[in-house]
Amino acid sequence: MPSPGPTRRGLLGAAGALLLSACTGRPAPTAPQPGGHAAIFDLSFTETHRYRPVHVVAPGFVAEEHRALGAVRDVTRSGSTPAAPFAAVEVDLVRPGGVLVAGLSTEDGDRVLATCHTDTGLVTLEVRAGGRTRTLRRRTADLAGVRTFGFAVCENQVTALVRTGEGWRPLVTERRKVAARVDLRDPATLARHAYTWGVRSGTAELGDVRAGLFGMTGLRDPHLVQHADGTPYVEDGKAFLTWTCAGLGFFQQAHWGVFTLDLADPTRLEQVAQLYSRRDGLLLGDHAGQLVRDGDRWLVATSSWGDFGAPRPGVHVRHLSSTADLLRGVHLLETERTALPTDVGSWDPGFTRVDGRWRLGFVESPSQDPFDFHPALAATDAADPFGGLVRVGAATDLHQCEGPVLARVGERCWFLASDGDARHYPVFDLAMRRVGRLDAPYPTNIPHPQLLPHPDGGWWLVTFDGTPFDRRVMGYGGHGDVVVMSNR
Structure with a gap:
């Protein structure tokens, strides 16, 4: 039987590689071969689903919930403290009155609170530490419909928010002044602060109160939870992915989570785990990485x-091995620094064992001011993917390219990335030769090309975009619509 001719996508892959060679002066890589080797270039994606998860208190991670409280005229301090400084309190308002209070407080009166004067609309952020109470931020807001x-x-x-029929809206936020008075990243300090809510100086009729770990203002940086060979980790028809939970602020205010995605309905995304880091004496929201199942670990x-930014400039990759149920x-997570074959900044690690050898992709960044970054690939013959890594190569001619993903399609494993300058997804082989690009829409920001095989034989591309969460108040960092594309 004659071998099949080249596919249309294979020809596009080869043509793209030749065009890149002409534009960059780099040698043209070998064109993808027909049949299974060109399967990735047979994929053509269109956007099919888009949605925005926003939760102040994360569903499934509620520490305290009280129903229909009725008339309230005092403040309650619960017996629950958050596991990490990513926490929230929601107070449902039935009839206004007095000053609403929500936040964290200690037995001896220290506190970090948001308050709302229901008669005037004055909203404040209040911190008491060292025997002194300070109002750090204030704003008068229209409370109609709250x-x-x-x-x-x-x-x-710290951020104060209100929810109307149109969803959550931040009113006032502050970090620098809060951090100068209390460091909630310190485990001992955080352990003193318990969830707090209620009413001062009057009586209000309250509905439900919920307190627990913070959810997200959006999601980004999806990475498939997988077995060592790249097979998706699936239970009961649901694939697991890690996502960065966008926070109320910049990169330091985000954290990491594990989610299930229903393979029968990609809009059914549920958070099942919260992942924080404990390192350098602090509780932090390290994120943008991957979980891989290898045997029983x-x-x-x-x-x-x-802790990106002053006084700790730069970012790097970290790792650990665990037998705990991280899903x-x-x-x-108590991680250690990974000895990558690079002497510059690094992030977005992902790894797969291919033909008995671990491949680890990451972003290499010679500068974070201004940002300059590109994908790189390393490999090791060690049993542990984080030891003995040697450099395979890097796309140093790219300067706004991240989101590296190792994806097995057809008979081969490919190294994918996202080029924010060219607005497309370059495809590399495992020798770091550029062989083409994915045929897929490119949303705003730098969306990561996480491929997910579907049981019916099709493929999804799960990613995100740059839609902000009230950038006027919060600035950059709260972005992330979930975007799902399909080739079926």
């Missing part, structure tokens, strides 16, 4: 975004 008053802390950034790689519950 159903819920909310408090959230992400790292040391979980291999974990993440990025040190949790469920709340975990404080």
Whole structure:
């Protein structure tokens, strides 16, 4: 039987590689071969689903819930403290009165609170520490239609929010002044602060109150939870992925989570685990990495975004091995720095064992001010993917390219990335030769090309975009619509 001719996508892959060679002066890589080797270039994606998860208190991670409280005229301090400085309180308002209070407080009166004067609309952020109470931020807001008053802390950034029929809206936020007075990243300090809510100086009729770990203002950086050979980790028809939970603030205010995606309905996305990092004496929200199942252990790689910026410039990859059930519950990960074959910044690690050898992709960044970054690939023959890594190559001619993903399609494993300058997804082979690009829409920001095989034989591309969460108040960092594309 004659061998099949080249596919249309294979020809596009070869043509793309030749065009890149002409534009960059780099040698043209070998064109993808027909049949199974060109399967990735037979995929053509269209957007089929888009949605925006926003939760102040994360569903499934509620520590305290009280129904229909009725008339309230005092403040309650619960017996629950958050596991990490990513926490929130929601107070449903039935009839206004007095000053609403939501936040964290200690037995001896220290506190980090959001308050709302229901008669005037004055909203404040209040901190008491060292025997002194300070109002750090204030704003007068229109409370018409407000159903819920909310408090959230992400790292040391505190935000007051309200929810109407149109969803959550941040009113006022502050980090620098909060961090100067109390560091909630310190485990001993955080352990003193319990969830707090109620009413001062009057009486209000309250509905439900919920307190627990913070959810997200959006999602980004999806990475498939997988077995060592790249096979998706699936239970009961649901694939597992890690996502960065966008926080109320910049990179330090985000954290990491594990989610299930229903393979019968990609809009059914449920968070099942919260992952934080405990390192350098602090509780942090390191994120942007991957979980891989290898035998009876979980291999974990993440990025040190949790303390990015002064006084700790730069970012690097970290890792650990664990036998705990990281797909469920709340975990404080104790990671160590990964010895990558690079002497510059790094993030977005992902790894797969191919033909008995571990391949680890990451972003290499010679500068974070201004940002300059590109994908790189390393490999090791060691039993552990984080030891003995040697450099395979890097696309150093790219300068706004991240989101590397190792994806097995057809008979081969490919190294994918996302080029924010060219607005497409370059495809590399495992020798780091560029062989083409994915045929897929490119949303805003730098969307990561996470491929997910579907049981019916088709493929999804799960990614995100740059739609912000009230950038006027919160600035950059809260972005992330979930975007799902399909080739079926």
